[in-house]
Every structure is written in C-alpha cells, then in structure tokens.
Amino acid sequence: MTEGTEQPAMAEQPRTEPRRDENTVYIGKKGVMGYVLAVVTQFNNGAEHVVIKARGKLISRAVDVEEIVRNRFLNDMKIRDILVKTEELTSEDGSLSKVSAIEITIGK
Amino acid sequence: MTEGTEQPAMAEQPRTEPRRDENTVYIGKKGVMGYVLAVVTQFNNGAEHVVIKARGKLISRAVDVEEIVRNRFLNDMKIRDILVKTEELTSEDGSLSKVSAIEITIGK
Numbered sequence: 769m770t771e772g773t774e775q776p777a778m779a780e781q782p783r784t785e786p787r788r789d790e791n792t793v794y795i796g797k798k799g800v801m802g803y804v805l806a807v808v809t810q811f812n813n814g815a816e817h818v819v820i821k822a823r824g825k826l827i828s829r830a831v832d833v834e835e836i837v838r839n840r841f842l843n844d845m846k847i848r849d850i851l852v853k854t855e856e857l858t859s860e861d862g863s864l865s866k867v868s869a870i871e872i873t874i875g876k
Numbered sequence: 877m878t879e880g881t882e883q884p885a886m887a888e889q890p891r892t893e894p895r896r897d898e899n900t901v902y903i904g905k906k907g908v909m910g911y912v913l914a915v916v917t918q919f920n921n922g923a924e925h926v927v928i929k930a931r932g933k934l935i936s937r938a939v940d941v942e943e944i945v946r947n948r949f950l951n952d953m954k955i956r957d958i959l960v961k962t963e964e965l966t967s968e969d970g971s972l973s974k975v976s977a978i979e980i981t982i983g984k
Contacts, residue, residue: 824936825933825936826936827935827936827939828932828933828934828935828936828976831935831960831976831978832976834960835960835961835962835976839962847960850958850960852939852942852943852955852958852980853943854943854947868936868939868940868943870939872960
C-alpha cells in the first residue's frame with residue numbers, strides 16, 4: 769500500500785481513473801536507489817517539484833532518498849517543505865492504529 | 877552515542893563539563909515514551925523550545941516522539957523547524973560512512 773512506484777509523466781497516456789498523486793513518490797520497502805531514480809525521473813520529465821511520502825519506519829528512508837537526490841544527483845534542488853503528521857490506519861480486524869508520516873517536497 | 881538522555885534544566889547543578897546541548901533530546905533505541913517524557917520535562921522546566929535529534933533508522937522515532945508530544949501532551953506546541961541533513965561518521969576502522977539526520981524543533 770505504501771509501496772513506491774515510478775509515475776511517468778507522459779500526458780498522452782490514457783487515463784482510466786484520475787491520477788490523484790502527480791509528482792509524488794511513495795517510499796516502500798524496496799532499495800533506496802529505486803526511489804532516488806523515481807524522483808530524478810520525475811524531474812527529468814518536467815516536474816516542477818516532487819513530494820516524497822513515507823509512513824512509519826519508512827520515514828528514515830524518505831530522508832535518505834531526499835538527501836541522495838539533492839547531494840548526488842540534483843544539486844540545484846532545495847527542500848521546499850517538510851510536513852509531518854499522524855495518520856490513522858484501519859487494520860483488517862477494523863481496529864484503528866496511528867502511524868507517523870512525512871512529506872518532503874523538493875524543487876528548484 | 878545517539879542514546880537519548882533527559883537533561884534536567886536545573887541551573888544550580890554543578891557542571892563538571894560544559895553542557896553542549898541545552899534543550900536537546902537525542903533519540904536512541906529505548907522506548908518512545910521515555911523520549912516523550914524527556915521533551916515534556918524540558919518544557920516543564922522552562923525551556924522555550926526543544927530540539928529532537930535523530931540519525932539513521934531512528935529518524936522515524938523522532939517523528940513519533942514529536943507527534944505524541946504535540947498531540948497527546950502539549951497541544952499548544954507547534955513545529956518551529958524541521959532540518960534534515962547528512963552527517964559523516966567515522967567507524968572503528970577509520971572509514972567514513974554517511975547517515976541521514978533530522979532535527980525537529982518544537983515550541984510555542
């Protein structure tokens with residue numbers, strides 16, 4: 769659910785449903801460099817900014833991704849905003865649990 | 877080294893060495909609530925703001941601490957600043973490794 773995916777920014781792609789998260793990379797359990805590539809790709813496709821989102825223990829990986837993107841690949845990018853919050857998740861048995869989340873926005 | 881400790885703000889306490897980190901709570905591997913208590917204690921002792929610092933995988937715990945302090949204990953506190961950066965650590969064999977770090981400042 770929090771698994772990150774690259775979201776190509778090709779406008780001609782047919783849309784069967786509204787894409788709710790343009791310019792967003794969700795951090796999941798894959799290796800850090802995959803998410804770094806996803807962020808760099810979005811900028812290369814013309815994104816003005818990219819939001820890196822993560823929850824729970826993956827928050828530290830989101831910071832790793834942001835630091836690697838800016839220090840190693842895109843030195844002219846800056847951190848525009850860092851938002852932290854608490855999200856409520858409904859587990860399979862219907863109970864609510866709270867989890868911390870982070871959203872790091874980077875751009876020129 | 878990154879182990880968090882409560883730092884009482886009693887001015888009359890004898891100082892054998894300069895205290896370099898007033899108003900700072902370092903997040904370590906203990907339970908979250910211990911660090912929450914450390915932050916709340918600093919505010920109760922008159923601190924105007926408290927900085928929560930963590931490195932590596934402990935970054936997510938720093939966000940947990942901040943969220944619990946503000947949502948459950950000190951509702952009037954706000955996030956004043958969130959800083960992320962890369963720190964270089966020297967390991968025992970002398971090699972350098974890089975680690976992400978976060979500093980969350982909360983206050984009224």
